[in-house]
């Protein structure tokens with residue numbers, strides 16, 4: 158009787174693989190293989206895990222080992238390369254491997270019944286092999302694009318390429334033609350090939366998916382992102398896993414897709430914070446993408462108009478190759494003209510200064526579109542009582558309740574608590590409660606009053622709650638049904654608005670004085686990105702370049718000076734010098750231990766204990782401190798920052814430290830984040 162011991166990874170916080178016994182039940186049944194999914198009993202439940210090893214014997218006593226229920230042998234096993242990627246991610250981010258391999262596979266694959274899987278296998282088998290490339294119409298590349306594509310095409314091994322180009326300079330065209338040439342070359346050589354394209358948020362870049370489908374009608378494109386229905390997600394995952402999909406387009410989770418024939422990885426807007434997963438395995442999809450390219454010995458392209466400081470620094474030292482696109486692709490499109498409106502000199506009782514109002518008026522007269530950017534949703538961030546000083550604090554968080562006027566609610570953006578707007582001050586009974594500051598809803602109201610005939614549209618997380626409503630809203634802007642578009646960072650990404658010639662940034666200053674040292678870098682990227690929405694196709698009717706107006710109280714701030722000159726390189730240089738002298742990333746490597754408890758002293762005491770656990774030569778362990786927003790939903794939160802100038806040294810410290818932390822079995826909930834982005 159054939160039998161094996163299989164070691165199975167399960168989605169548990171326990172850092173271990175579990176032994177199960179497999180016994181051949183009939184002649185036809187194949188021996189289980191590493192990389193296959195398997196149904197096993199776990200406690201009183203049945204769960205699906207992944208086989209990490211197949212052995213003859215176990216170290217456990219025979220009666221401690223339970224039997225495998227079923228092996229999903231109808232699915233080709235995940236490759237050893239893919240498993241190595243998962244082991245690396247688990248190791249680097251200090252999580253059990255089960256928390257990597259299980260959650261990143263589609264839910265339907267993990268279902269207790271085979272039905273969905275068998276159906277997907279049948280459907281996938283019916284897909285025909287893609288035909289040979291047909292000559293599709295592709296735009297002529299300008300010389301810089303051509304050089305970039307040639308450089309990528311010439312790479313036969315691992316290389317990290319920073320494709321640095323202003324918005325509208327045609328980075329996407331470089332991705333597509335490089336992908337096409339690499340796929341074609343493989344096909345000519347009789348090899349299979351796949352390309353992975355990562356984007357920060359797929360819903361904000363629907364044009365890209367459309368472009369790829371239109372360009373490569375003969376190729377299979379599979380999308381992978383969290384908003385797919387489960388059935389579709391499994392089918393698309395299968396298409397990637399079987400090699401049927403030539404191109405996989407996805408968000409950060411797609412970096413862990415099984416792609417046996419991967420030959421090129423593209424990471425668009427590589428600086429975008431959405432590439433960082435903020436729960437569970439807190440990975441950076443960009444960093445894993447680079448590791449994966451190295452593992453497979455293939456090129457990876459990081460595209461951005463405002464690269465992250467990490468990538469820029471690597472390009473400066475020559476670790477990455479910089480490919481530069483210095484001008485816009487459409488020959489008559491110029492960079493927009495950026496100007497600052499000094500808010501110390503300009504009155505703006507409604508939040509909009511006179512020069513901005515005049516510029517909007519001009520666009521309305523000419524039938525052109527304006528875009529106003531305000532990264533704060535709701536009507537006002539807080540309401541207060543003039544008589545007694547009461548202010549709308551959330552009772553569960555160290556945060557304000559935000560006024561949402563159309564919904565007639567106060568909402569906490571941290572714990573989602575909702576209350577009716579009080580008719581009178583809860584403390585003194587004053588009925589005249591005042592909103593303080595302004596969010597998108599309030600500016601929308603102002604615009605409607607100022608320009609009663611204009612068609613104003615607000616796009617933010619509140620206006621786009623319904624599925625598909627964001628798409629609908631963007632479509633109406635493209636159709637020209639909107640005169641003034643107003644929104645949060647949602648409007649900054651991806652879209653080319655043909656008739657847009659004015660961009661206004663309403664209150665960007667808040668980010669300048671944030672405690673988060675990355676806030677400036679993010680603000681610069683956002684403003685560049687939102688400015689790039691203007692005049693992408695052509696200039697305004699009178700032949701003037703499009704215009705970007707920024708309202709600020711600090712017109713002399715270096716960030717704004719760099720923005721005026723479209724000088725990312727200058728901004729990056731200053732920022733990097735500051736980071737170097739302050740001992741911050743990318744010159745320092747960090748990990749952040751966070752603790753949560755009902756009472757703050759408990760969380761702090763846990764961190765204090767954690768600090769004393771291990772000898773730490775070459776490692777800086779800072780004081781435990783409460784987080785900026787200390788309390789969320791009644792839970793107090795504190796953190797401990799661990800740093801080292803050496804990534805290897807930090808990693809060498811973290812491994813045993815995390816083991817010791819686990820061994821404490823503390824009641825305090827804790828998480829560790831390697832390379833944290835929000836501190």
Ligand SMILES: [Zn+2]
Pocket residue numbers: 542543544545546547582583584585586587
């Ligand atoms: Zn009051």
Ligand SMILES: [Zn+2]
Pocket residue numbers: 551552553554556569570571572573574789790
């Ligand atoms: Zn709250």
